[in-house]
Amino acid sequence: MNSRIKLMTNPVEEEVEEVREEIVPGVARALSPMARRILAMNPGPRTGLGTNTYMVGIDEIAVIDPGPNDQGHLDSIIGCGGELIRWILVTNADEDHAGAVPELAKQTGAIVMAMCDIDCDVVLKDGQQLVGTEFRLTTKHLPGPSAKNVGFMLEEERMLISGDLIIDGPSVGLNAPPDGDMAAYMTSLESLRKLRLKRIAPAHGYVIEEPKTVVQEYIAHRVAREAAILDALGSDTLRVEDVIEAVYGEVDEDMAELAANNVLAHLIKLRTDGKVKGQKNFTAV
Numbered sequence: 001m002n003s004r005i006k007l008m009t010n011p012v013e014e015e016v017e018e019v020r021e022e023i024v025p026g027v028a029r030a031l032s033p034m035a036r037r038i039l040a041m042n043p044g045p046r047t048g049l050g051t052n053t054y055m056v057g058i059d060e061i062a063v064i065d066p067g068p069n070d071q072g073h074l075d076s077i078i079g080c081g082g083e084l085i086r087w088i089l090v091t092n093a094d095e096d097h098a099g100a101v102p103e104l105a106k107q108t109g110a111i112v113m114a115m116c117d118i119d120c121d122v123v124l125k126d127g128q129q130l131v132g133t134e135f136r137l138t139t140k141h142l143p144g145p146s147a148k149n150v151g152f153m154l155e156e157e158r159m160l161i162s163g164d165l166i167i168d169g170p171s172v173g174l175n176a177p178p179d180g181d182m183a184a185y186m187t188s189l190e191s192l193r194k195l196r197l198k199r200i201a202p203a204h205g206y207v208i209e210e211p212k213t214v215v216q217e218y219i220a221h222r223v224a225r226e227a228a229i230l231d232a233l234g235s236d237t238l239r240v241e242d243v244i245e246a247v248y249g250e251v252d253e254d255m256a257e258l259a260a261n262n263v264l265a266h267l268i269k270l271r272t273d274g275k276v277k278g279q280k281n282f283t284a285v
Contacts, residue, residue, distance in 0.1 A: 020206060023037075023039045023049055023206070024039065025039045025040065025041045025050060025073075026038065026039070026041065026072060026073065026076040027039075027076070028055070028076065028080040031159075031201065031207055032157050032159065033058075033157075034056060034057065034058070034134065034135055034154060034156060034157055035054055035055070035056050035154060035157070035159065035201070036054070036055045036080065037052050037053065037054055037055075037201070037207075038052075038053045038055070038073070038076050038077060038080065039051070039052060039053075040052075040053060040067035040068055040070065040073045040096075041070060041072060041073060042067065042068045042070070042096055045173075045258065046096070046173055046258065047096050047204050048167060048168070048169065048204040048205050049204065049205060050067075050204070051065060051067040051068065051096045051097060051203060051204065052065065052201070052202065052203055052204060052205075053065050053066055053067050053073070053077060054161050054201060055077070055080060055081055055085075056132070056135055056137060056152075056154060056161075057084070057086075057132045057133065057134060057135050058084075058133070058134050059084065059132075059133045059134065060084060060086045060087075060132045060133045060134075061081040061084045061085045061086060061087075061132075062085075062086065062087040062088075062089055062130060062132060062135075062137060063077060063081065063085055063087070063088050063089070063104065063110070064089045064090070064091065064152060064161050065089075065090055065091055065097045065098070065161075065163075065203060066088060066090075066098070066099075066100040066101055066104045067096065067097065067099065067100050068095055068096055068099040068100060069095075069099040069100045069102075069103055070099075070100065071103075073100065074100055074103060074104060074107070077100075077104065078104075078107060078108065081108075083108075085104075085108045085110045086110055086111065086132070087110055087111050087112075087113055087130060087132075088101055088104055088105055088108075088110045088111070088112045088113070089113050089114065089124075089130070089137070089150075089152060090114050090116060090118065090150075091149060091150045091151065091152070091161070091162075091163025091164065091203060092116050092145070092146050092148060092149050092150065092163055092164060093114070093116035093117050093118050093146075093148070094146070097163075097203065098114075098116070098118050101114075101118060101119075102119070113130065114150075115139065115141065115148050115150045116146075116148040116150070117148070124139045124150065125139065126139060126140065126141035127139060127140075130152075134156070135154060135155070135156055136154075136155040136156065137152045137153065137154060137155070138152065138153040138155060139151075139152060140152065140153055140160070140191075142162065142163065142165045142188040142191070143181060143184040143185070143188060144165060144174065144180070144181055144182070144184045144185025144186070144187070144188045144189075145163070145164035145165060145172055145173075145174050145175060145180060145185065146164065146174075146175045146179050146180060147178070147179050147181065147184075149163045149164055149165055149188075150163055151163050151165060153195070157198065157199070158195075158196055158197055158198040158199070159197075159198060159199040159200070159201055159207075160192070160195065160197055160199070160200050160201065160211070161201045162200050162201065162202050162203070163202075163203050164203050164204075165185075165188055165189070165192075166189075166192075166200055166202055166208065166214065166215070166218060167202045167203065167204045167205050168202055168204065168205020168206045168207075168208060169204075169205060170217070170221060171218075171221060171262075172185075172218075173258035173261060173262060174261050174262050174265045175261060176260075176261045176264065177261070177264050177265050177268050180261055180262075180265050181265060181268075181269075182222070182262075182265035182266050182268065182269035183268075183269045183272060183273075185222070185265070186219070186222060186269075189215060189218055189219050189222075190219070192211070192215045193212070193215060197211040197212070198211070199211060200214065222266075225247065225262075225266065226266055226269070226270065228247045229243055229247055229263060229266050229267065229270065230270065230275060230276075232247050233276065241260070243263050243267070244256075244259050244260060244263055247263065
């Protein structure tokens with residue numbers, strides 16, 4: 001979301017949109033005294049501008065989501081952290097997030113820590129902490145976009161590195177069910193309301209400076225989408241492609257799979273909630 005600032009002119013007060021600084025791929029950008037971001041060069045429908053790699057710490061560094069296996073991006077990470085890189089963490093096992101893990105571990109000797117299905121030295125659990133010289137990162141299991149989506153809370157700054165749970169945009173694309181789970185997604189969003197968040201650092205896009213507002217907007221968006229799906233279903237059809245057309249309108253080819261996954265996840269949740277009955281299976285075709 002673009003923040004807004006007011007500029008005083010004489011005699012009229014004008015409201016002007018603040019222009020956000022461009023995120024440049026491969027360039028380390030300090031977000032706070034403890035955290036830096038490097039954007040990977042993998043833009044697309046699912047990744048937006050690309051995957052954000054976060055580097056936390058000063059004397060000891062934890063790399064979160066090293067991104068795709070791209071040597072140029074690896075060079076940027078190692079150039080920024082070098083021999084201070086001690087740990088590698090991932091928010092999920094997708095290639096866009098974790099593809100570079102083996103090569104980064106090989107080149108740095110860092111310990112790989114994950115909850116998801118990748119080769120790692122330490123299997124993380126919900127609530128487990130990584131304690132560095134200057135920071136603490138608390139593992140938060142936040143399923144929904146995928147079954148093992150994980151967030152990491154930088155306790156000293158109350159900043160949540162959220163993985164795919166929230167991005168800098170109005171909506172998140174869930175993986176195809178059962179890995180993507182709309183009921184779990186809503187539960188994860190609700191859980192954020194209980195945290196004293198100051199910022200959210202998403203896997204894709206800009207840092208979110210108003211987390212409470214954005215979390216509420218995400219929940220409201222999904223509730224509204226669910227109502228639209230129920231309205232579209234009527235009593236005659238449960239075909240996912242018909243629901244997509246009624247709810248989203250015309251969808252381009254790049255977004256068709258994401259829309260189908262989200263609608264399917266909504267339908268499964270609605271059936272579990274008892275709002276859709278009489279069908280044992282839903283399919284995207």
